[in-house]
Amino acid sequence: MLDPHRLRVFRSVVASGSVQAAADNLGLTSSAVSQHLSALQRETGLTLFHRAGRGIVPTEAALVLDARTDDAMSRWDQLDQVVADLRDGRSGRLSIGYFASAGAVWMPSLVQRLRKEFPDLVLDLVLTEVEQHGPAPDIDLVIDPPDHPLPGGYRRTELTEDPFVAIVPRGHHLAERGSVALAELRGETWVSNDYPRSAGHRLVVAACSAAGFRPRFTVQAQDHHTAIGFVGAGIGVSVLPGLAARSLPATVVRLTLEAPAPVRHLAAVVRDLGAPHPAAERAVALLTDLIHHPSARIRRAVPG
Template sequence: MLDTHRIRVFRSVMASGSIQAAADNLGYTPSAISQQISALQKETGLTLFEREGRGLTPTAAARSLVANTNDLMGELSRLDRVVDDLREGRSGLLTIGYFASAGAEWMPTLARRLTTEMPDITLELVLTEIPEYAGATLDLDIVIDTPGAQDPAGSRRVPLAVDPFVVVLPADHPLAGEDEVNLTQLAGDTWIRNDLPHTTCSRIFAAACESAGFQPRFPVQAQDHITAIAFVKAGVGITAVPQLAARIIPPEVRVLPLTSPTPVRHIAAVVRDPAGNSAARRAVELLQELIG
């Protein structure tokens, strides 16, 4: 089994760019860092660094090793926190996954209420849209429902909210003064993409446009809600976002309901070990209260 301390030292050298920099960052001597790297090379049978002038250059094996230890170090950090909780007498760690718009709208209040009710709990919030956290082990995961989704064994899915899409228009758009907009009325507009093409939200919107008899033209690929709305403000085009993502809107744009059809995303909470995890159950109850 690999020595995890040596792995940490090796990762520091890779991130810092040199043995001297890693020594400075970790508070060791350069000699101690070199010894740890030499021991790791012997332990693995790999050449991790090669001499180049007065410095060291990581090999392909080193780059592969550091990439494949990301998950390991994340789990070790999680274990360290569990040990700290036990040592300090805290009741445990609750890990909650969320996506960006749910995070901005719900997570701050949820975190405050949970930690007020359970002052001994350690709360860890994980933005699961970041690829490195996509497979993280979570006690509670706030997700967008997708047909046929496979939840972890022993978990339970709880519906939380129905989140219809709205259209964001420049204030001078011909339809900006309407109470609502039929999706077919926007078929000829220039659209701004606010998400990656193959995400659940993109598929929901594309299916609604298909039902309305057109395919939107996306000459601008903003790929996030805030930037897409900024493009709308500048008069570049229009965009459609889930209502939850349209809470903070500049005065230069208008937000209107979409009809015929209305794209909708369904939001749920996936609870791991629902019978034995009272903190996760309480978090779901608080979310349901927040959402109303």
């Protein structure tokens, strides 16, 4: 079995590029780092580094080992943290993955409530819209249709539907309409507000295709806040989730999209932790309450 500490030393050498730099980062001597590398090479039977001038360079085998141990080391670090929590008397951990608009609108109030009800709970929050290499969170807020397949050991709780809306500059000729058909935006310059491979972006492009056109994106903002700024500056229009358009500057106008309009199906995918986890169950219940009672969410977010 590979020694996790030796793997950490090895990964530090690969990341920092030298034995001395790894020693400085880890608080070890360069001799100790070299001994760990030699021991790891004996354990694995692999040549992990070769000489290059006065330094060393990782071999192809070392680069593969480094990449393949990302998940394992993340899980080992997580186990280390569990032991530390138990030793220090903390009641446990809960990891929650979220997407950007949920992070802005729901997560602050949710975390506030959870910390109040579970003061010893350690919360790990991670933005999961981009590719993640670590372990999957205990609760993951997702943008997937109800029939999307779940990984083994997970269950899904539906949260809400989130229709997309259009935003246009305040002086735009459609600004006074209140609502607009997606097809009426055919000839407009569009500002993207999400990653091209994201679920939300694909929903918008598919809806436009169904309406008989493909949007002409000239600005790749890839996040809602920046896209709203571009629209406010008169660069173009954007179609974004209603959740991301809750608070808008005076420079833009929100328009309802007439049916048929793209809709995000938002859900919480919860890991079966193998034993009752009161904080996880309570997190989902609180989130449902915060979504369906927005006025209560605003009141509860105010201290006192």
